Amino acid sequence: MIKFENVTKIYPGMSSPAVDNLSFTVPTGEICTIVGPSGCGKTTAMKLVNRLIDATDGAIHVLDERDEMSNVLEMDPIQLRRSIGYIIQQIGLFPHRTILENIGTVPQLLDWDEARIRHRAEELVTMMNMPVDFLERYPHELSGGQRQRIGVARGMATDPPVMLMDEPFGAIDPINRNILQNEFLRLQQEIKKTILFVTHDIDEAIKMGDKICILNVGGLLEQYDSPANILAYPANEFVEDFVGADRALKRLNLVRVEEVMNSRPPLLQATQDVKQAVGFMTEKKIRFAYVVDAAQTLKGYVRVKDLKGKTGWVEEYLEPAATSIQLTTNLKDALSEMLVVDYANVCVVDGQNRVRGLIDTKMIHESVIESNAVAEGEEV
Amino acid sequence: MKEDTNFWQRLRRITIKDMMSWTVIPVLMIIVSVLVYNRLLLTIEPGSMEANMLGSYEIGFKRVGDAITEHLRLILVSTSLAIAVAVPAGILITRQGFRDFSGLILGVANVGQSVPSIAILAVFMGILGIGFKTAVFALWLYALLPIVRNTAIGIEEVDPNVIEAATGMGMTSRQILLQIELPLSFPVMFAGMRTAAVINVGTAALGAFIGAGGLGTFIIAGIPLMRDSLILVGAILTAIMAILVDFILGKIQDRLVVPTASA
Structure with missing residues (x-):
């Protein structure tokens, strides 16, 4: 848990605060994204937590390893x-x-022995889907995405309960x-x-956050809520503008x-x-159908016009499916995938590539209409 | 087939780049040395004034060897002392709270650099007397600026994101200096030491004016006696030494390049 209580930061020589009377609580185990226009003090607010910047007023409590809330301002920085992290x-x-030494930075500061550091580094690199021999390489030998993964691994080296991430994926290409x-x-x-x-x-904030904290210029908290609530009920005009007309x-x-798909497709x-x-x-009344084997694994599809008047087995007329979507994919990615391959x-x-359902553009459309109706307060 | 192409490509790369850079300078220097030996030293008559100056024909120009040793000793002692003072000074002016003094310290080092070396020798001869000590002092003063400046620049040029990450992970400022800033700035620092050492090879030739020995001895002896061979032996050997010191330190410097994260 991270708890901001009436936190204010005024930089020396400045008349207006960078962070203004900020209060919110990030529940244990959740991601809170702080988002806002430049000059809103979002990075300042984050750095107050590990005291790279010291707050002028207020208190920040963090749940430590002993499950006790302690005021960071009373701790040794x-x-x-x-x-x-x-x-x-x-x-x-x-x-x-080397990557090993990089990941081992904090463990080494905490006097872990070498074997333990290596063991932990191997564990983290594997967790990041990278081969263990990367540990002997140097950062310049890795791609941007790989370096970013190592950055995340380094932040998690000692398994800290609380982590601070400052635009961790900002410098990487969109894909x-x-x-x-x-x-x-x-x-x-x-x-x-x-x-x-x-x-x-804002898109990243919505995607990554269990909670979103929207700040305005001068470090003013405009709204702190779950992404769904912020999109459905923006607190004011600023938030409405910030989340965009396409909310x-x-x-x-x-x-x-999986929430909107047809889970019993033909x-x-x-x-x-x-x-x-x-x-x-x-x-x-369908013009084509997906084909599976005995284990429900997707094999491809067949068109009715290709089968008419023919004999034999379905698998002889199979065409490979251009794409398939994972259960946990969000509707936006699903829609974009469908537009790319031009499938309805x-x-x-x-x-395991087993077919669990079918989704079409109509289902996505209906989901948008429903959420609009909720947002406008109409009856569905 | 593909292996062969790679092999030949690799070989050609080595031939053109590496072999040139490793051999051209040393080979040139050997040729010049042989020429000096044949044209100057071998033509000196045994028992002549030059022969006596250079350490006599019979015992193989012992004084030339001595002068080279003296010269190297001047450079080694003065540059080491300069490193011992300039590196801490360079570090100091990058520390919070001391940045205001960076102008002062760089200014002092600048003065040392801009006053003509012969004037420094003359002034300090009056204070410290003649001989090795005075020459070392002047050379030391000369070597300060490049090392202080490069140490400070090297440290300031370390990627601020790296420093921020180190601070954010809980490194103390001492740990950041020793484990991050110094290793990352060492190549730039070393370039300053190289510059200082090379400048000092030339300047040390003036040490002979105040009796500190070295290769300059032959030059200042040759001028009033109007013996070109003496002047040339001193001048050419000083030049060869400067080029070789620069070459060797340059080769070491190439090995020091720190891989950059932005590669």
Whole structure:
């Protein structure tokens, strides 16, 4: 848990505060994204927690390893920083040290022995889906995305309960950023850290945050709530402008495919007779159908016009499916995937590529209309 | 087939770049040395004034060897002392609270650098007397500026994000200096030491004016006696030494390049 209580920061020689009477609480195990325009003091607010900047007034309490709330202003800054994970935008990996030494920075400061550091580093690198021999490399030998993963691993080295992340995926291209975001969200399911996550990108804030803290210029808190509530009920005009006119569309980010898909789609078995398959499709009034094997694994699809008047087995007329979507994908990514391959409906599969459902553009459309109706306070 | 192409490409790269850089300077220096030996030293008549100055023909110009040793000793002692003072000074002016003094310290070092070396020798001869000590002092003063300046620049140039990450992870400022700033700025610091050492090879030739010995001895002896061979032996050997010191330290410097995160 991280608790801000009436925290104010006024830089020396400035008349107006950078952070103004800020109060909010990040519950244990949640990600809170701090977002706002430049000059809103979001990075300042974050740095107050590990005392890279000291607050002028107020108190910040952090739940420590002994499960006690302690006021950071009463702690030794060096000890405090070693107990909080810290990940910054430019990563700040030490270029003259190997990946092992980089990840081992805080453990080494805490006098862990070498074997324990190596063991932990191997564990983290594996967690980040990277080979263990990366540990002997130097940062310049890694790609930007790989370096960012190492930056995250370094922040988690001592398994700190609280982590601060300052635009951790900001310097990466959009494709890799998306991958890293998804990876991190999956990881967070397991590690359940309490995280303060600074970003200037409202889409990232919505995607990553369990809570969003929207700041205005001068460090004023405009709204602190869950992404769904902020999109549905913006507290004021500023928040409404900031989340954008497409906030209904943004809600697509919050809904996962499995919540709206058709979980009992019409499917054909690869070993089915063609005539039987044509009968099935005619009855269901569909022009094509996805084909699975005995284990429900997606094999491809067949079109009714290709099967008509033919004999044999369905698998002889299979066409490979251009894409499939994972259960946990959000509707926005699903829609964009469908637009890319120009399919009106797509198979939803689980981790083992087993078909679990079907989603089409109409279902996504309905979901938008529903959420709009909720936001406008109308009856659905 | 592909292996072969790679092999030849690699070989060509080595031939053109590495072999040139490793051999051209030393080979040139050997040729010049042989020429000096044949054209100057071998033509000196045994028992002549030059032969006596250079350490006599019979015992193999012992004084040339002595002068080279003296010269190297002047440079080694003065540059080491300069490093011992200039590196801490350079570090100090990058510390919070001492930054205001950076102008002062760089200014003092600048004065040392801009006053002509012969004038420094003359002034301090009056205070410290003649001989080795005075020459070392003047050379020391000369070597300060490049080292102070490069130490400070090297440290200031360390990526602020790296420093911020280190601070944010709970390193003390002492740990940041020793584990991050100094290792990362060492190549730039070393470049300053190289500059200082090379400047000092040339300046040390003036040490002979105040009886500190070294290769300058032959030059200042040769001028009033109008013996070109003496002047040339001193001048050419000083030049060769300067080029070789620069070459060797340059090779070491190439090895020091720290891999950058932005590569």
